[in-house]
Amino acid sequence: MTNRYNRHIILSEIGQEGQDKISKAKVLVIGAGGLGCPVLQYLTAAGIGTLGIVDFDSVDISNLQRQVLFGTSSLGENKAIAAKRRLEDLNDCISIIAYPEKLTHKNAIGLFNQYDIIVDGSDNFATRYLVNDASIITNKPLVFGAIYKFEGQVSVFNYNDGPSYRCLFPTPPEKGAVPNCSEIGVLGVLPGIIGTMQANEVIKIILDIGKTLSGTLLCYHALNNQTIKLNINKSETEIENVLNKKESFHTYHVEELCEVKDSSISIKDVIKQRNIQIIDVRETHETPKIESLEVTSIPLSTLESQLEKINPENKKAIFCQSGIRSKRAVSLLEALDITNCYSIIEGAPDIKSYLKEQYKTLSDER
Numbered sequence: 588m589t590n591r592y593n594r595h596i597i598l599s600e601i602g603q604e605g606q607d608k609i610s611k612a613k614v615l616v617i618g619a620g621g622l623g624c625p626v627l628q629y630l631t632a633a634g635i636g637t638l639g640i641v642d643f644d645s646v647d648i649s650n651l652q653r654q655v656l657f658g659t660s661s662l663g664e665n666k667a668i669a670a671k672r673r674l675e676d677l678n679d680c681i682s683i684i685a686y687p688e689k690l691t692h693k694n695a696i697g698l699f700n701q702y703d704i705i706v707d708g709s710d711n712f713a714t715r716y717l718v719n720d721a722s723i724i725t726n727k728p729l730v731f732g733a734i735y736k737f738e739g740q741v742s743v744f745n746y747n748d749g750p751s752y753r754c755l756f757p758t759p760p761e762k763g764a765v766p767n768c769s770e771i772g773v774l775g776v777l778p779g780i781i782g783t784m785q786a787n788e789v790i791k792i793i794l795d796i797g798k799t800l801s802g803t804l805l806c807y808h809a810l811n812n813q814t815i816k817l818n819i820n821k822s823e824t825e826i827e828n829v830l831n832k833k834e835s836f837h838t839y840h841v842e843e844l845c846e847v848k849d850s851s852i853s854i855k856d857v858i859k860q861r862n863i864q865i866i867d868v869r870e871t872h873e874t875p876k877i878e879s880l881e882v883t884s885i886p887l888s889t890l891e892s893q894l895e896k897i898n899p900e901n902k903k904a905i906f907c908q909s910g911i912r913s914k915r916a917v918s919l920l921e922a923l924d925i926t927n928c929y930s931i932i933e934g935a936p937d938i939k940s941y942l943k944e945q946y947k948t949l950s951d952e953r
Contacts, residue, residue, distance in 0.1 A: 613636060615706065620642070625786065634681060639698070640685050643689040656670045656673045665687040706729075706785055728743060730744075741788065753826070811874075851914075853931070854941050867906060868905055869912070887915060902928075907934060910930060910933065
C-alpha cells in the first residue's frame with residue numbers, strides 16, 4: 588500500500604498521516620460526465636477511502652469526446668456503473684459505490700449524510716441549486732465546477748462558515764435560457780482542466796492544507812489561458828432561507844427551482860433599442876474589445892464600488908466573455924435594487940462577430 592501512495596507520503600505536507608486522512612475520507616460526486624470523470628479518476632488514484640457516484644444517465648457516443656472514463660464498450664451502459672468498473676481497475680484498495688439514479692429532493696439528504704464532502708459535476712442549474720441546498724442542510728462542504736464553451740468556473744461552498752452557491756447566484760435562470768453542452772458545445776479538454784481543479788480542492792479540504800477557493804470564484808478561459816478570481820460575499824439571508832426549508836425539503840421538485848424571471852437578451856435586440864447602457868464586466872485586459880458600440884467598462888470584481896457609472900434611468904445590457912459573469916452581474920445589481928438589468932446571451936467574441944457581419948451587410952447594400 589505504501590508503494591501505491593509513495594509520491595504523496597514523501598511530501599512533507601502530506602506524509603503517512605495525511606495519506607491516512609485521505610484513506611478515511613468519504614466523497615460523493617454528483618454526475619459522472621465531463622467534470623465527474625476527471626474528478627473521479629484523480630480521487631480514486633489518490634486513495635479516497637469511499638467514493639460515491641450519482642448518475643442516472645447512460646453513456647452516449649457524443650460523450651466520448653470529453654468523458655474519459657468511458658470507451659466504446661461502455662455505450663448504452665449507466666455512467667455510474669461504467670465509471671465504477673473502470674475506477675476499480677485503477678484502484679482496487681478503496682470502496683466505490685455506484686448510485687444509478689437521479690438526484691432528487693427525496694434522496695439527496697440521505698445520500699449527503701453518508702459522506703464528508705460533496706462534489707458537483709452536474710450540467711444543469713436545477714441540480715446545482717438542489718446540490719447546494721442539500722449541502723447547506725447537511726452542513727457538507729461543496730466543491731463546485733461548471734463549464735461553458737471555452738470557459739470554466741471552480742469554487743468551494745459551505746466550507747468553514749463560508750458562502751454558498753446561492754450567495755453567488757441567488758436565483759436560477761429561467762429553464763432553457765442558458766444552453767447546455769449538447770446545444771452550444773464545449774472544448775473537450777476543458778472539463779478535464781476544471782475537474783482536476785475540483786479534485787485538487789477536495790484533497791486540500793481533506794488535508795487542511797493550502798488555501799481553498801472558499802469565498803472565491805475562479806474563472807478560467809481556455810483560448811487565452813486567462814484566469815480571473817472574483818470574491819464571493821456570504822449572504823446570511825440566502826443561507827437562512829435554505830435552512831428554513833429543511834423540514835419540507837423532501838417535498839420539493841427540481842423543476843420548481845427554475846420558475847424565475849428571464850433576464851437574458853440577445854445582442855440583436857440590444858442594438859435595436861434606445862436608452863440602453865451596454866456594460867462590459869470583463870477585466871480591462873480581456874479581449875476582444877467591442878469598439879463599434881458605446882460600452883461602459885466596469886469589471887465584475889469592482890462592480891459594487893463603481894455603481895456611479897451605471898445610469899439608473901436606462902436599461903442595462905451586460906456582457907462578458909461567454910455570458911456567465913454577466914448573469915452574476917445582473918444578480919448582484921438586482922440585489923442592490925438596480926433594476927432593468929439584462930445579461931447579453933452572447934459573449935464578447937460572438938458580439939464582435941455579429942457586429943462585423945452587420946457592418947459587412949450594410950456595406951454590401953450600399
